[in-house]
Amino acid sequence: MAATVTIASGATWQEVAADRQKHRDATIAAIEPPIAEVKGIPQYTIPLAKEFLTAEEISITESPVEKLIPQLAKGELSSTTVIEAFLRRAALAQKAVNCVTELLPTRALERAAYLDTYLKENGKPIGPLHGIPISVKEHIGMKGLDLNAGFISWVGRVGEEDSHILQILYRAGAVFYVRTTQPQSLMHLETSSNLYGVTTNPFNTTLTSGGSSGGEGALVGFRGSCLGIGTDIGGSIRSPAANNGVYGMKPTAGRLPVMGWSATMAGAEHIIPTIGPLSTSLEGCRLFIKTLIDAKPWFKEPSLLPFPWKEEQVFKGKKLKVAVLWDDGVVKPHPPVLRALKEVVEKLKAKPNVEIVEWKPYKHDLAWEIIANLYFVDGANEESEAINASQEPWRPLSKHIIPDNPHVQTHTIPTLWKANQGRDNYRAEYAALWNATSTSQGPNGELEGMVDVILCPAGPGVAPKVDTAKWWGYTSQWNLLDYPALIFPVDKVDAKKDDSKDAYKPRNEKDKFNWDLWEKYGAEGYKDAPISLQLVGRRYEDEKVIQALEIMKEETGLPFVDYV
Amino acid sequence: MAATVTIASGATWQEVAADRQKHRDATIAAIEPPIAEVKGIPQYTIPLAKEFLTAEEISITESPVEKLIPQLAKGELSSTTVIEAFLRRAALAQKAVNCVTELLPTRALERAAYLDTYLKENGKPIGPLHGIPISVKEHIGMKGLDLNAGFISWVGRVGEEDSHILQILYRAGAVFYVRTTQPQSLMHLETSSNLYGVTTNPFNTTLTSGGSSGGEGALVGFRGSCLGIGTDIGGSIRSPAANNGVYGMKPTAGRLPVMGWSATMAGAEHIIPTIGPLSTSLEGCRLFIKTLIDAKPWFKEPSLLPFPWKEEQVFKGKKLKVAVLWDDGVVKPHPPVLRALKEVVEKLKAKPNVEIVEWKPYKHDLAWEIIANLYFVDGANEESEAINASQEPWRPLSKHIIPDNPHVQTHTIPTLWKANQGRDNYRAEYAALWNATSTSQGPNGELEGMVDVILCPAGPGVAPKVDTAKWWGYTSQWNLLDYPALIFPVDKVDAKKDDSKDAYKPRNEKDKFNWDLWEKYGAEGYKDAPISLQLVGRRYEDEKVIQALEIMKEETGLPFVDYV
Known part of the structure; x- marks a missing residue:
């Protein structure tokens, strides 16, 4: 693999951007079977799926998390089949609305194969999210991968280890297969950067996907993901969730682990940024949060609050x-x-x-x-x-x-x-x-x-x-x-x-x-x-x-x- | 009542201090029956109680909170009797170790009379701390009373309303009867100010009572209080508790209400100061914290964490x-x-x-x-x-x-x-x-x-x-x-x-x-x-x-x- 082109290595910003896009395109081209050439992106892109994907791929990628979990746990669907379908639909989403910074087919398919073997050998899933594909906003650090937070000058920074949130989700059985776009500075309610250009809305490409988790919003809206990780300090999970017709939750700060993300203003505590899910289902959001809290992340990350996830139904016998x-x-x-x-x-x-x-x-x-x-x-x-x-x-x-x-x-x-x-x-x-x-x-x-x-x-x-x-x-x-x-x-x-x-x-x-x-x-x-x-x-x-x-x-x- | 002498009104710092001490002494002199003149303070002051107080006063003031609560709740002891005994012992403590900024006999006795009437009329205590005397470090604001945090220049600032913590304790039945000394700036592990001089240790007056809640430490150590409120950003509850042989707890920040205290650096959130109890018993500390948390103070004070007080015994069937x-x-x-x-x-x-x-x-x-x-x-x-x-x-x-x-x-x-x-x-x-x-x-x-x-x-x-x-x-x-x-x-x-x-x-x-x-x-x-x-x-x-x-x-x- 060629070294990353960076400002520090003497490149211009245009060269850095071109290199990142080239890398992205190579990861898309690596998908098997490849997505055929899309000729002309319609304003309403949702029907592209029917045109370019198989019926099985459509069925899998349009299933909510709570439907996939039992199928994966029983082996009715293999993790490999699921991840292949999502890789293909994510690749198509990129062609439609420009929401991906890179696909991760190699590590995702290796992980899926491991999970399939695990299930066969142990007769039970590895954890509550066994085989569930999860998409990841770029500035949530992944070991060995670029970590630029939307700044061209930051390209070349590399995640030292997987972020805390990814470690827990991984242990629960998740498969990370795609990283998604974000705007310059992370401080827009849209997704527009000099690295990747503009991420548009799959329901109407004259509109924004929202931001700053706009790659996630567009990808989940397009059903290239059923569960993704966004971040929010002013609406950055919620604007993309709202714009793309999916569920998205900004939890109270201090409940979910953030160690390992990259952004400006580290050490600031005046307004606390949060991390949270975007999903095609409410239950997807709930399971995401519950899985993270059940792992008691506060032991490792002392800024977190040790509230267990409360299962008690507060509206039982009580008006809402x-x-x-x-x-x-x-x-x-x-x-x-x-x-x-x-x-x-x-x-x-x-x-x-x-x-x-x-x-x-x-x-x-x-x-x-x-x-x-x-x-x-x-x-x-x-x-x-x-x-x-x-x-x-x-x-x-x-x-x-x-x-x-x-x-x-x-x-x-x-x-x-x-x-x-x-x-x-x-x-x-x-x-x-x-x-x-x-x-x-x-x-x-x-x-x-x-x-x-x-x-x-x-x-x-x-x-x-x-x-x-x-x-x-x-x-x-x-x-x-x-x-x-x-x-x-x-x-x-x-x-x-x-x-x-x-x-x-x-x-x-x-x-x-x-x-x-x-x-x-x-x-x-x-x-x-x-x-x-x-x-x-x-x-x-x-x-x-x-x-x-x-x-x-x-x-x-x-x-x-x-x-x- | 004469207006408070302040720097703003043109007084020197010595005049301000003299006026505060005069006020304090007047509140001590108002105690009925008065404490006789103490001729020569011994190095070990604890025996003074036997010399100057009645056997009943000694018995009451040496009872821990958990013994007083049922006696007060059943009317075996009247709130008035209890508060009179503590006012007398606090007055003696002041003479012995200089730990009081003012006694509050008028409001304390009025409050006690109200509680006694309440118990008679309702046949039940007003709350879980019915009639319990609580001593208060000066910088925890009380309506209408000076709020100087140990600075001469701040004398003349007055509490606009009772601090949140006092409001809850009051509702639970507490009686506030004394305010206690603190050092200049609140940032000593001793208690020494130009307003009131040095608070010494009742067990050995050549030693410090500790600080910054050193008035509390000395008063509780001398048994002029069975339960007091201190604050702690570096040891200010714990040093006085330790120095005076009493229990003292610095809870995790964000569990107990602090709204209404006065100190420098309001708005700082880098190291969070805490509030907590000093008590002659561990159970006194526990009841204090539990009472506050049971009142769900987080609704009024949004920086607090909505953890209920957990009663579950974590060491049941498990080694400590x-x-x-x-x-x-x-x-x-x-x-x-x-x-x-x-x-x-x-x-x-x-x-x-x-x-x-x-x-x-x-x-x-x-x-x-x-x-x-x-x-x-x-x-x-x-x-x-x-x-x-x-x-x-x-x-x-x-x-x-x-x-x-x-x-x-x-x-x-x-x-x-x-x-x-x-x-x-x-x-x-x-x-x-x-x-x-x-x-x-x-x-x-x-x-x-x-x-x-x-x-x-x-x-x-x-x-x-x-x-x-x-x-x-x-x-x-x-x-x-x-x-x-x-x-x-x-x-x-x-x-x-x-x-x-x-x-x-x-x-x-x-x-x-x-x-x-x-x-x-x-x-x-x-x-x-x-x-x-x-x-x-x-x-x-x-x-x-x-x-x-x-x-x-x-x-x-x-x-x-x-x-x-």
């Missing part, structure tokens, strides 16, 4: 109390989002075991100011250096969040402490709002009968047109508060239902920017785009959020459409 | 595995400490349900460098300003930890992030040592059969001579790692048993400073001083540490002497 946040008061969501939210709320209102109340937004504009400031307390110096070191150009959304972000500040220690206090005050105020929904007190004065979850938009619209995903508030709000937040698919944009062009007078510049997009493109411009919503719980109530969505799905039949 | 750390490898403990540790270890070794292993210190010198640097990441600018604003002199131990501390640095954001990474690396390395004691693995690959607790010294000697408590390593080690740590009394210095003057060649300057003290003063110089030890658990294993000590007490009859 859902508060609905229609609009964050800063940027009004586009009509399809409000239409889908209304449909879900109306169905829930009819159910006797669900109570619906309203949730008024509380200073979400202030929340954005606080978090947009705390993202880059070194004045974004580290990001700027990482970009500029290669002379690669700044992508539009890197400019949006760094030089054009009026909240970026080079902090001193005293100003940082003051900003942290502002964050903590806001958190306490938001907690007080939640406490105020309490209807009774327990024997020790503890609050009871409070709202369980907040149901709200996942963003100010469906998947945005490329380079227009500028308002993070619908997702970053829950990073600031460190609340667990779960994305789920509801519907798709419908030219008839969503063609509303009601007069609306925007409240501010951000709102105008967003509304103008709707005015300009309308429902036709967002054709076929999935509509997703977000369910949010209180800090550390990750289990409750998942259980609440299980009930909501059962009661309403969510999602209301099929995506593949 | 204790690792012994004799010496941190930096500063060798004085002979009485090693003698007491040996006695405990020998007794435990004889027990079939306890396993003893050795624990080698791992770079405790590096640990000190990391934490001594992270204490003051603004270069201690805030402390310096708070001291200098009044022109009060720097106390010797303020100099020791700030200008004479070679690890203090004015950080920038990038150097702070790097220092945080150093901290996290050290934590991961220490966790790996603990993991390496595992003897088996669970079904999900989780580690089992590890060491349960580390048994170690509480400091490099018993209570030090005033102004000599310079080595924090035995306690600050567990703040850096954020491990729960529990102090328990074992024995007292014995001129015969402890007169060892073995030749010892110190390893370094710190070790020499400590050993020279022993050479100079010997057992006679530390006469009557309690000897205490420390039990340490892994992060968040607070319950396990308490249960381990319960077993150790039952097996060995700890403590080996009576203190009053």
